[in-house]
Amino acid sequence: MSAGKSNASSAARRLPNREAALDSLYNDISAKNMFPFWATSTDVAHDEIKQLMGTQKAVPHLWSYKSDIEPILFRAAELVTMDDSERRSLILVNPGLSPRRATVSTMYTAYRLNDANEVMPPHRHSPNAIRFGLTGKGNFTGVGGEDITFGPGDMVLTPVDTWHNHGNVGNEPAVNLSVLDLPGHRHRIGCRRPAGRGRLGLDAELLDEAQRNDV
Numbered sequence: 001m002s003a004g005k006s007n008a009s010s011a012a013r014r015l016p017n018r019e020a021a022l023d024s025l026y027n028d029i030s031a032k033n034m035f036p037f038w039a040t041s042t043d044v045a046h047d048e049i050k051q052l053m054g055t056q057k058a059v060p061h062l063w064s065y066k067s068d069i070e071p072i073l074f075r076a077a078e079l080v081t082m083d084d085s086e087r088r089s090l091i092l093v094n095p096g097l098s099p100r101r102a103t104v105s106t107m108y109t110a111y112r113l114n115d116a117n118e119v120m121p122p123h124r125h126s127p128n129a130i131r132f133g134l135t136g137k138g139n140f141t142g143v144g145g146e147d148i149t150f151g152p153g154d155m156v157l158t159p160v161d162t163w164h165n166h167g168n169v170g171n172e173p174a175v176n177l178s179v180l181d182l183p184g185h186r187h188r189i190g191c192r193r194p195a196g197r198g199r200l201g202l203d204a205e206l207l208d209e210a211q212r213n214d215v
C-alpha cells in the first residue's frame with residue numbers, strides 16, 4: 001500500500017463519529033435506491049457481498065397440513081372470492097428465505113383450494129409448474145386449451161409460458177399442490193388474458209387472440 005493510501009485510510013479511521021456517519025451514509029444510499037458495494041468487513045450490519053449475492057439460506061421447517069394449512073385454506077375460501085382475486089393460493093415461505101416467496105432457494109410450493117364449480121381466468125408466466133391433485137374429483141387445469149381434470153395422486157405440468165387456468169368442475173372443494181420454479185425467474189412473472197372466455201377459459205379462438213396481443 002502506498003504512503004498516500006495509508007495516510008488517507010488512517011485519516012478516515014480518525015474521523016469523529018465515523019460509525020454514526022457511516023450509518024447515515026448507508027441510510028441515505030438505501031433511501032435513494034442505491035446499493036453500497038464496498039464491503040469492508042463481514043461482522044458489520046452492511047455485509048455487502050452477502051447481500052449482493054443473495055446468500056440467504058433455506059432452513060429446515062415443517063408445516064403441518066392438518067393444523068397449519070388446511071384450516072387456513074378453508075377460511076380463505078370463505079373470505080376471498082374469485083371476484084376479489086383470480087387466485088387463492090397459500091405459499092409456504094421458508095423462514096430462512098423470507099421475505100422472498102420461496103420454499104427452498106429455487107422453488108416455491110403453494111396449496112390451492114378450488115371451491116365447487118369455481119373457474120379462474122387464464123394466464124401465463126415464465127415459471128414452470130408441477131401440480132399434484134390432493135383432494136376432490138373435479139380439479140382441473142386448462143393447459144394450452146386442453147382441460148385436464150386431475151384427482152388425488154395425479155400430476156399435471158404447465159411448462160414455461162403456457163397459457164393455463166385452474167378450477168373445479170366438481171360439487172365439492174378440491175385441493176391441489178403446485179410447485180413452481182419461480183424464485184429463479186426474473187422476467188415476465190405473469191400476465192393475464194383479458195376478459196371473455198369459454199366455460200373452462202381457454203377456447204382456441206381467444207387463445208389465438210391473446211397470443212397475437214401477447215397478453
Ligand SMILES: [Fe+2]
Pocket residue numbers: 123124125164
Ligand atoms: Fe399459473
